[in-house]
Amino acid sequence: MRLTPDLIEEAPQFVNPLKERELDLRDRKIPVVENLAVTLDQFDCIDFSDNELRKLDGFPLLSRLSMLICNNNKISKIAEDLYAAIPNIETLVLTGNSLEELGDLKGLSKLTKLKYLSIMRNPVAAKNHYRSYVIYTCPSVRVLDYKRVK
Numbered sequence: 001m002r003l004t005p006d007l008i009e010e011a012p013q014f015v016n017p018l019k020e021r022e023l024d025l026r027d028r029k030i031p032v033v034e035n036l037a038v039t040l041d042q043f044d045c046i047d048f049s050d051n052e053l054r055k056l057d058g059f060p061l062l063s064r065l066s067m068l069i070c071n072n073n074k075i076s077k078i079a080e081d082l083y084a085a086i087p088n089i090e091t092l093v094l095t096g097n098s099l100e101e102l103g104d105l106k107g108l109s110k111l112t113k114l115k116y117l118s119i120m121r122n123p124v125a126a127k128n129h130y131r132s133y134v135i136y137t138c139p140s141v142r143v144l145d146y147k148r149v150k
């Protein structure tokens with residue numbers, strides 16, 4: 001199902017327990033991020049869980065967005081210019097995707113405000129030195145895979 005302006009408008013929108021405005025796009029079989037400009041940057045959190053996303057890209061400038069939840073998709077690629085579209089992202093959940101190589105995580109390196117990152121249940125998480133690589137590449141991360149960075 002395409003992510004159309006109508007789908008975005010009809011999706012549940014609410015204030016979550018963290019008192020953030022959230023757009024719930026869970027379980028819609030969305031294959032590509034598109035048309036998010038119609039949100040007018042009104043949301044702190046967007047939940048794309050349980051969709052068909054293959055690439056983490058296609059975002060317009062969303063400077064208010066601080067949390068992006070994309071668990072259980074098919075993401076294998078992260079745009080290298082992701083930082084330009086979501087510059088204030090603090091929490092990124094990519095659990096249960098298809099990221100395979102350490103190089104696939106390169107697009108996260110310029111997310112300078114990223115504090116909480118989950119990449120569990122991705123093939124890359126089984127690689128040697130995975131945790132060290134992510135901590136070195138993303139020095140702002142304080143919690144990786146729900147474990148504090150020391």
